[in-house]
Amino acid sequence: MFRRHRRLRKNEAIRSMVRETVLMPEDFIYPLFVIEGENIKREISSLPGNYHYSLDRLAEAIKEVEEAGVRGVILFGIPSHKDEIGSGAFDSEGIIQKAVRKIKEISKDIYVITDVCMCEYTSHGHCGIIHDHDVDNDETLEYIGKVALSHAKAGADMVAPSDMMDGRIQIIRDVLDDAGYKNVPIMAYSAKYSSAFYGPFREAAGSAPEFGDRKSYQMDPANLREAMLEIEDDINEGADIIMVKPALSYLDVIRWARDRYDHPIAAYSVSGEYAMVKAGAKLGYIDEKKIALEMLTSIKRAGADMIITYYAVEASRWIKNS
Numbered sequence: 001m002f003r004r005h006r007r008l009r010k011n012e013a014i015r016s017m018v019r020e021t022v023l024m025p026e027d028f029i030y031p032l033f034v035i036e037g038e039n040i041k042r043e044i045s046s047l048p049g050n051y052h053y054s055l056d057r058l059a060e061a062i063k064e065v066e067e068a069g070v071r072g073v074i075l076f077g078i079p080s081h082k083d084e085i086g087s088g089a090f091d092s093e094g095i096i097q098k099a100v101r102k103i104k105e106i107s108k109d110i111y112v113i114t115d116v117c118m119c120e121y122t123s124h125g126h127c128g129i130i131h132d133h134d135v136d137n138d139e140t141l142e143y144i145g146k147v148a149l150s151h152a153k154a155g156a157d158m159v160a161p162s163d164m165m166d167g168r169i170q171i172i173r174d175v176l177d178d179a180g181y182k183n184v185p186i187m188a189y190s191a192k193y194s195s196a197f198y199g200p201f202r203e204a205a206g207s208a209p210e211f212g213d214r215k216s217y218q219m220d221p222a223n224l225r226e227a228m229l230e231i232e233d234d235i236n237e238g239a240d241i242i243m244v245k246p247a248l249s250y251l252d253v254i255r256w257a258r259d260r261y262d263h264p265i266a267a268y269s270v271s272g273e274y275a276m277v278k279a280g281a282k283l284g285y286i287d288e289k290k291i292a293l294e295m296l297t298s299i300k301r302a303g304a305d306m307i308i309t310y311y312a313v314e315a316s317r318w319i320k321n322s
């Protein structure tokens with residue numbers, strides 16, 4: 001006697017009843033790139049379908065996000081000025097701080113997350129303060145704390161440190177608590193790998209390192225157990241949500257984290273994952289919609305509670321119309 005698995009696959013009605021993973025617009029967080037200047041909505045060549053927005057055109061993006069049913073955005077800034085210490089990252093008149101205030105004016109409902117890092121603001125493109133050709137961990141922490149605080153002051157709903165310095169969650173929690181921002185949660189980029197999948201983003205954000213690479217702070221793609229140590233430390237230091245990044249090549253990391261920890265898990269389906277699908281679809285090799293939804297489903301099935309994806313708006317529309 002063998003089991004007839006196919007009985008429950010007979011038609012869409014029964015398949016939908018036994019389906020274990022269902023994508024919803026509420027699962028997605030949409031990355032938004034804001035730039036200094038006026039009247040700019042410029043398509044990002046490495047991320048087709050995504051744009052650089054100046055503040056005066058942000059309302060268009062927010063409207064699309066809300067209409068698609070997506071509840072949250074994560075902001076990245078392209079400043080007009082960079083320096084050694086990334087001072088634009090913690091300036092109250094910096095591009096992100098202005099963008100947060102602007103979005104809060106546009107909509108009360110959209111949940112605003114900020115990426116806390118320095119690489120878009122430093123002249124050398126690294127995620128912190130450089131000493132002897134390497135990022136100095138402890139000195140960088142002070143700056144990371146300042147960046148997070150400046151975002152909270154601007155009105156960010158949640159801060160998401162992506163720098164990968166050791167001890168950053170503890171510093172950020174302390175700084176926020178001392179300043180009266182006890183209720184601002186931290187989404188920690190806990191297991192952030194040193195990945196070639198970030199290529200298109202670095203072009204979009206102008207954040208490629210001028211020398212060397214990020215291997216002395218971001219994780220080695222070969223390591224899984226080490227990711228659990230990173231996550232454990234971030235939880236102990238006060239992270240509210242833990243993140244695995246990239247997503248598609250790291251589904252095992254998401255699954256291990258899901259099995260071991262009860263914190264909500266975010267997965268960042270990064271620029272390279274998106275760009276590959278866009279390129280493949282443009283060449284006619286793959287069915288974009290089916291591939292994108294299958295990828296997102298697999299990320300949720302692996303254990304992610306929320307997915308940061310450049311497909312957030314498009315995928316939400318597909319889901320609603322299916």
Ligand code: PBG
Pocket residue numbers: 115117119127162163197198199200201202207269270271272
């Ligand atoms: C900043 C940051 C990066 C990404 C998110 N935040 C780039 C990097 O670490 O080089 C990558 C996102 C993507 O590729 O979509 N540190």
